[in-house]
Structure formats: C-alpha cells, structure tokens
Amino acid sequence: MNPPEHTSSGNRNSKKTEAWEKLLSCTWKTPLGIIGVSLTTISVTLIIIGFICHLTGLISDHYFFIFTFMFLPLMMLFGLALIPLACYFRRKKWFQGSLLNTNHLQIDLADKQHRKGIVLFLILSVINLTIIVLVLYEGYTFTDSSYFCGVVCHEVMEPQYSAYQRSPHAKVSCVSCHIGTGSSWYVQAKLSGIRQVKAIISSDFNRPITAPVENLRPARETCESCHWPDKFHGKKIKEFISYTNDNQTDPQIQEVALHIGGRNPVTDEFEGIHWHVSRNITVEYQALDTKRTRIGRVRVTKPDGTTEEYSTGNDVPDKGVTPAWRTMDCIDCHNRPTHIYDQLDQIIDFGLYSKKIDSNIAGIREDSTTILKIEYTRRNEAIERIVPDLIELVSKRHGKDYVNMNRDKIVRSGTFLLEAYLNNVWPEMKVTWGTYRQHLGHLNSDDGYGCFRCHDEVHKTQFGKAIKQDCDMCHDEPE
Numbered sequence: 001m002n003p004p005e006h007t008s009s010g011n012r013n014s015k016k017t018e019a020w021e022k023l024l025s026c027t028w029k030t031p032l033g034i035i036g037v038s039l040t041t042i043s044v045t046l047i048i049i050g051f052i053c054h055l056t057g058l059i060s061d062h063y064f065f066i067f068t069f070m071f072l073p074l075m076m077l078f079g080l081a082l083i084p085l086a087c088y089f090r091r092k093k094w095f096q097g098s099l100l101n102t103n104h105l106q107i108d109l110a111d112k113q114h115r116k117g118i119v120l121f122l123i124l125s126v127i128n129l130t131i132i133v134l135v136l137y138e139g140y141t142f143t144d145s146s147y148f149c150g151v152v153c154h155e156v157m158e159p160q161y162s163a164y165q166r167s168p169h170a171k172v173s174c175v176s177c178h179i180g181t182g183s184s185w186y187v188q189a190k191l192s193g194i195r196q197v198k199a200i201i202s203s204d205f206n207r208p209i210t211a212p213v214e215n216l217r218p219a220r221e222t223c224e225s226c227h228w229p230d231k232f233h234g235k236k237i238k239e240f241i242s243y244t245n246d247n248q249t250d251p252q253i254q255e256v257a258l259h260i261g262g263r264n265p266v267t268d269e270f271e272g273i274h275w276h277v278s279r280n281i282t283v284e285y286q287a288l289d290t291k292r293t294r295i296g297r298v299r300v301t302k303p304d305g306t307t308e309e310y311s312t313g314n315d316v317p318d319k320g321v322t323p324a325w326r327t328m329d330c331i332d333c334h335n336r337p338t339h340i341y342d343q344l345d346q347i348i349d350f351g352l353y354s355k356k357i358d359s360n361i362a363g364i365r366e367d368s369t370t371i372l373k374i375e376y377t378r379r380n381e382a383i384e385r386i387v388p389d390l391i392e393l394v395s396k397r398h399g400k401d402y403v404n405m406n407r408d409k410i411v412r413s414g415t416f417l418l419e420a421y422l423n424n425v426w427p428e429m430k431v432t433w434g435t436y437r438q439h440l441g442h443l444n445s446d447d448g449y450g451c452f453r454c455h456d457e458v459h460k461t462q463f464g465k466a467i468k469q470d471c472d473m474c475h476d477e478p479e
Contacts, residue, residue, distance in 0.1 A: 036082025043076035069139035149174040163339040219329035233260035248365040256475040286323035293448030310459035344433040356416040367393040387414035
C-alpha cells in the first residue's frame with residue numbers, strides 16, 4: 001500500500017526537524033562522534049584555563065606553554081574534524097546499529113527550530129575560531145621567543161642560551177638573527193625545527209653543537225638591519241691587559257688603535273677593516289674544512305669590475321669537504337657576536353685586574369689556571385669542588401695557617417673561578433675552554449682562527465701578488 005501523497009505541514013516540519021536533530025545528534029550516538037565532542041570540549045576548557053593562567057602570570061613553565069599553546073590546539077582541531085567525519089560515516093551506515101535510519105538533511109529557514117540550530121552552529125563556530133586564532137598567535141609568539149629557543153631544548157641549548165643572556169645582543173631575540181623577517185625563512189626554520197626535535201628525542205645530536213651554523217641567513221639581511229657598514233667608524237682604541245705567573249700584580253697593558261673603517265665621508269672611500277664588506281667590494285673564499293679555519297682560494301671583485309684570485313697552491317680540502325664559494329660577510333669575522341665564550345687566560349687576567357681574584361696571594365694565577373683546567377665530569381661536581389680545590393692548592397703552597405688567615409680572600413677568588421667555569425664549561429655537552437673561538441684579531445692564529453687565515457703572505461695570485469700581513473693595515477699605535 002502506497003503512503004498518502006499529501007501530509008499536513010505540521011507533519012512535514014516534524015519530520016524535517018527529526019531528521020535535522022538526528023543528524024546532529026549522531027555524533028553522540030557513535031563512538032567516533034563521542035570522541036570528537038569529548039576532545040573538543042576538554043581541549044577548549046583547558047585552553048581557556050591555560051590562557052587565563054598565562055595572562056595572569058600564574059604559570060610560566062615552558063612545558064605548560066607547550067601543552068597549552070601547541071598540544072591542546074592540535075587536540076581541539078582533531079576533535080572538531082572528527083565531528084563531521086562521524087556524521088559522514090553515519091550517513092554511509094558505518095554505524096548502522098547506533099541509530100534508526102534517518103531522512104536526508106533538510107534545512108527549512110521558515111522553521112524556528114532550524115533557525116535556532118543554525119544560530120547555535122554559527123555562535124559555536126565563531127567561539128571556536130576565536131579561540132583557535134588567539135591560541136595560534138600565542139603559540140607563534142612563544143615559538144619565536146628566545147625563552148623557547150633556550151629553555152625548551154635545555155640540554156642542547158643551555159651553553160648557547162647562557163652565553164646569549166650575558167652577550168651584547170641579549171636584548172635581540174634569537175629569531176632576529178637565526179631566522180630574520182619574512183614568512184619563507186620562518187617556514188624553513190620551523191621545518192628544520194622538526195628535524196631538530198627528532199634529533200633531541202632520539203639523542204642523536206652533536207656534542208658540542210657544531211659551528212659555524214650551516215645555511216645561516218646572510219648577514220646583510222640580519223646584522224645589517226641594525227649595523228650599517230656604510231657608516232664611518234674611524235678608529236677605536238682597544239686595551240689588551242695581561243699578567244704572567246711570575247708577575248701577577250703589575251699588568252701589561254697594550255693599547256692599539258683599530259682601523260674599524262667604513263665609508264670615509266671626506267674621501268668617500270671605503271677603508272679599514274670593514275672594507276671587506278663594503279658595498280663596492282665583493283670578497284669570496286673557499287673553506288677547506290667545516291670550521292672555516294683553513295681557507296683555500298680567495299676571490300676579490302673590485303669596484304671597476306676587475307677580479308683577483310688568490311691561492312695557496314695547496315688547496316686540498318679535508319676529507320668529506322667539498323669547497324664552495326662563500327661571499328664574506330659580518331659572520332666571517334664576528335663569528336661569535338652573541339654566543340661569546342671566554343678564553344681561560346683572559347678570564348683569569350680579568351679577575352686579577354678587577355680584584356675579584358686577590359693578586360696578593362702568591363701563585364694564585366697559576367693555581368687558578370690549574371683549577372679551571374680540571375676536567376670535572378659534571379657541573380654539579382664543579383660547584384661542589386672548585387672552591388675547596390683552590391683552598392687545597394693554596395694550602396699546599398703556603399700551609400694551613402696561611403689559609404686560615406686568608407680564607408675569605410681565597411673563597412672570594414674561588415667563587416669568581418666557579419662563576420667563570422659555569423659561564424664557559426658544560427661537560428655533558430663537551431663544551432670546554434677553547435671549544436668555541438673567535439675569528440676577531442689573531443690571538444688564536446696558531447689554531448687557524450682570525451685574520452691570518454687569509455692574511456698570511458701565502459695566498460698569492462698567479463702573478464705573485466700576495467694578501468699582505470702588514471699590521472698597519474688593521475691597527476697602529478694610538479696617537
């Protein structure tokens with residue numbers, strides 16, 4: 001028997017409403033839908049609570065940030081995606097036993113119940129979208145912060161973050177140099193970050209972290225957003241203060257006038273050290289090792305377009321290294337502009353000069369060197385042992401009575417040595433004195449660092465012209 005062709009308006013609305021309600025309620029009557037609604041509800045609730053805690057400063061732990069602004073939003077989006085997926089599977093009869101068969105969805109704007117459902121749907125969508133936008137923004141800000149870079153990957157980045165916090169660039173965020181502006185570099189950095197997270201989880205990373213950083217953004221796009229080589233700097237007086245074990249009370253002070261250079265506004269010529277990165281000069285080189293301490297070919301393109309190429313005649317790279325041309329920029333000299341580590345002799349001499357190490361204790365310079373060269377297995381061991389070890393050395397040199405009379409001075413000196421150690425040594429990461437060195441100047445030239453990598457009188461053109469090692473090119477006596 002065929003059903004009647006005509007039904008009342010009330011019956012039609014009742015059936016439409018029933019179909020609408022059943023389709024919406026299918027999420028509650030299927031396992032997948034229950035999971036989706038539960039995940040979304042719990043995630044949104046926790047996000048709101050976490051956001052309030054963040055705004056009020058009640059919680060500032062980095063794991064809290066990761067959970068609130070990275071993990072929970074993913075769970076929320078996953079839960080939201082499950083809800084329409086559950087409805088789709090319901091219509092495809094994946095869950096036949098969970099609901100009676102329903103009619104196809106029909107929306108009638110003339111029906112009051114349908115209008116209420118649409119309004120409720122729009123309100124919930126706006127709320128969810130607002131929450132997602134706020135959380136994504138906070139997540140973006142958090143992952144771009146120096147705190148995130150230094151603290152989240154604590155074991156790996158602790159040496160770099162510690163040096164950064166006391167550096168001249170401590171007020172400059174990590175991403176300003178390592179990523180810079182622009183969406184493309186941001187995306188590249190985050191994709192690289194996924195690989196780094198995997199390495200940290202599997203503990204498959206270098207100890208110490210290798211330097212220099214490969215594929216770092218060109219300095220002209222980062223450093224030169226604040227520092228301008230076009231600006232003339234002229235000369236800068238620099239003092240070099242040193243002591244010896246035989247004379248730890250009278251410092252040897254050497255002053256030099258560094259030719260910082262830049263564009264001279266009088267002659268309109270680039271001069272001095274910053275000539276290397278002037279706008280009219282292009283200096284390129286090929287490194288023969290990963291640390292860029294051995295330089296093979298050097299190529300200089302001058303303002304008139306002429307090019308000179310220098311070579312040592314024995315440009316054999318290290319095993320596994322393929323020489324490639326690199327355009328010289330700020331980082332090739334200022335290779336530690338932010339993550340600066342002290343040299344052992346220099347930090348001890350600074351302690352003597354600043355009176356933080358008592359120079360009246362005979363032999364204190366030699367004993368300080370001995371203490372800082374001890375290879376403690378852990379930083380906690382150094383914290384426990386450095387001051388007692390210094391007291392023991394002084395006692396062997398002068399006797400226990402001398403130590404008892406000068407204990408406060410020895411302890412104060414030992415405290416400075418402990419601070420110096422904690423600022424520069426991380427045994428777990430195999431970071432110790434001299435692990436990271438600067439290319440500025442030529443104090444470490446014996447190990448291939450500094451100006452003499454190229455300025456060695458050995459790099460020559462085919463016509464015999466050499467890259468000079470003339471001291472007056474970079475500095476002279478102060479006037």
